[in-house]
Amino acid sequence: MINPLRQTRVPLRLPLRLQALPLRQARAFHSSPNKNNLARVTSESQQTQQPQVPAQELQKALPLTPPSFAHLKDFSVGELFSFMTIGAVASHKSLLNLAIKAFPFVPMPLIKALVYNIYCGGENIEEVKQTGARLADRGINNMMLSLTIEACNGNDNIDPDFIVQQTQHSVDEILIPHTISMLETSGKDVNSVPPGYVALKPTGFVKNAAAVLKNFDQPEYKAEFEDLVSKVSAICQTIYDSNQRLAQLYPSRVAPFAVGVIDAEKHELQEGVYELQRRLYQQFNKLDAPVSVVGTLQMYLSESSDLLAKEEKLANENNYRLGLKLVRGAYIHSEKDRATVIHKTKEDTDMNYDQGISYCIDSILAHQGNESTIGHLVVASHNAESMKLATQKTYQSEFSIGNKNKANICLGQLLGMADSVTHDLISNDKVDNIIKYVPWGPPKETKEYLLRRLEENGDAVKNDNGIPLVKAAILTMFRKIFA
Numbered sequence: 360m361i362n363p364l365r366q367t368r369v370p371l372r373l374p375l376r377l378q379a380l381p382l383r384q385a386r387a388f389h390s391s392p393n394k395n396n397l398a399r400v401t402s403e404s405q406q407t408q409q410p411q412v413p414a415q416e417l418q419k420a421l422p423l424t425p426p427s428f429a430h431l432k433d434f435s436v437g438e439l440f441s442f443m444t445i446g447a448v449a450s451h452k453s454l455l456n457l458a459i460k461a462f463p464f465v466p467m468p469l470i471k472a473l474v475y476n477i478y479c480g481g482e483n484i485e486e487v488k489q490t491g492a493r494l495a496d497r498g499i500n501n502m503m504l505s506l507t508i509e510a511c512n513g514n515d516n517i518d519p520d521f522i523v524q525q526t527q528h529s530v531d532e533i534l535i536p537h538t539i540s541m542l543e544t545s546g547k548d549v550n551s552v553p554p555g556y557v558a559l560k561p562t563g564f565v566k567n568a569a570a571v572l573k574n575f576d577q578p579e580y581k582a583e584f585e586d587l588v589s590k591v592s593a594i595c596q597t598i599y600d601s602n603q604r605l606a607q608l609y610p611s612r613v614a615p616f617a618v619g620v621i622d623a624e625k626h627e628l629q630e631g632v633y634e635l636q637r638r639l640y641q642q643f644n645k646l647d648a649p650v651s652v653v654g655t656l657q658m659y660l661s662e663s664s665d666l667l668a669k670e671e672k673l674a675n676e677n678n679y680r681l682g683l684k685l686v687r688g689a690y691i692h693s694e695k696d697r698a699t700v701i702h703k704t705k706e707d708t709d710m711n712y713d714q715g716i717s718y719c720i721d722s723i724l725a726h727q728g729n730e731s732t733i734g735h736l737v738v739a740s741h742n743a744e745s746m747k748l749a750t751q752k753t754y755q756s757e758f759s760i761g762n763k764n765k766a767n768i769c770l771g772q773l774l775g776m777a778d779s780v781t782h783d784l785i786s787n788d789k790v791d792n793i794i795k796y797v798p799w800g801p802p803k804e805t806k807e808y809l810l811r812r813l814e815e816n817g818d819a820v821k822n823d824n825g826i827p828l829v830k831a832a833i834l835t836m837f838r839k840i841f842a
């Protein structure tokens with residue numbers, strides 16, 4: 360029979376590093392070739408006659424996609440001006456470094472005028488609701504909300520109870536109504552509307568967060584750690600209850616309606632974060648039901664493949680399901696033990712990331728319903744090649760056709776980042792399950808988050824940034840003004 364999906368979708372050309380990945384793996388990561396680090400995978404793959412490209416040649420072998428700025432037409436003149444500024448700053452490494460150094464001293468009103476609105480969804484619930492509506496106009500039907508109050512670097516003015524309360528409001532007043540509205544009005548099938556996610560930053564839920572997370576298993580920090588767990592758990596309970604209620608209204612939906620996502624932090628805090636995630640999985644990710652909690656794995660960590668195997672093993676032993684958000688990792692610039700904890704090269708991180716998402720997607724698509732140990736995956740990346748791989752496996756592989764469980768695989772990018780990639784996935788690959796991570800909150804508190812976005816602008820070879828972005832933003836601005 361001719362496959363209608365194959366006919367309508369534009370075939371994706373996978374870059375060399377992805378062509379080398381086997382399409383189907385065994386269903387346990389601890390016994391999978393994907394578990395091991397790059398060197399080990401290469402040698403195992405060679406045994407099975409898989410073509411391999413030496414890591415240092417990969418970058419040269421990958422063709423850069425021609426830059427497309429079609430997405431810019433969806434933005435206002437003010438936003439285009441912001442893109443122009445960001446493009447100008449990112450056009451030269453030394454200019455970007457200067458901007459990064461000067462950033463802490465830039466007055467808040469200037470930050471608000473120039474970059475806040477590009478990267479952040481608003482200061483209050485009303486503004487974030489409007490952001491949700493604007494994203495829906497661009498075909499992005501849900502969000503991952505993050506009340507962004509950076510707490511771990513000595514900002515102990517935070518009030519964890521206030522964060523819990525505001526986060527609960529964001530679930531009740533933004534995420535749930537927005538998800539229902541998308542289910543009712545978007546014209547999409549019940550399994551083609553992504554869940555609403557709420558990102559939960561562990562450092563925001565307790566004072567002295569860094570010490571509590573680092574020493575979570577020490578008696579003197581036990582009470583504070585338990586308090587942190589109970590605060591995050593209260594939010595996840597709201598999410599779990601909403602999922603139960605909405606499942607009655609939309610019984611044919613396979614994916615959850617709302618999901619609590621634990622964000623990953625600096626490496627030295629992660630053991631405490633993993634413990635938090637496991638407690639929440641156990642409480643809210645019941646067998647044979649959609650998950651309500653997703654934890655994060657940073658695939659730039661050299662230990663990450665072992666961690667994925669460990670999480671899967673613990674879930675099987677303790678009878679709960681895993682929800683995973685796979686990221687490369689955002690703290691490379693501030694990681695003090697970078698040489699020991701992070702993969703040696705970008706290529707190693709890329710390979711590890713692609714193997715991780717491949718394994719999780721295969722795992723989810725090996726079932727039609729909620730039976731798999733890995734119950735939900737967020738592929739959180741701006742990397743166009745990783746997105747191509749995820750899209751190809753989720754929508755075009757032989758295991759995906761007619762498989763409702765693909766609703767449990769969602770792609771995500773940060774607001775204001777990789778908008779051309781998001782636009783391409785929606786317009787050309789017809790991807791429905793795609794969201795933007797939307798930080799919100801007072802501009803002063805989001806300063807560290809904004810700084811990380813600036814740093815990322817200089818991380819990879821970007822063909823949709825710098826001078827080409829400046830030119831495209833000016834052209835689109837002129838078209839808008841004189842149309």
Ligand SMILES: Cc1cc2nc3c(=O)[nH]c(=O)nc-3n(C[C@H](O)[C@H](O)[C@H](O)COP(=O)(O)OP(=O)(O)OC[C@H]3O[C@@H](n4cnc5c(N)ncnc54)[C@H](O)[C@@H]3O)c2cc1C
Nearest residue numbers: 622623686687688689704705708739740741742771772773
């Ligand atoms: C929806 C969403 C949620 C996120 N949540 C989190 C989170 O909870 N915690 C978190 O830490 N990050 C988070 N991130 C950020 C993420 O970790 C990355 O920093 C960011 O997405 C850039 O990576 P990329 O996959 O887009 O790919 P690219 O731009 O291709 O890769 C850049 C990344 O590659 C890695 N890298 C760069 N150079 C090297 C090198 N020399 N050696 C080894 N590795 C290198 C770094 O991780 C760097 O950030 C999130 C991102 C998204 C889109």
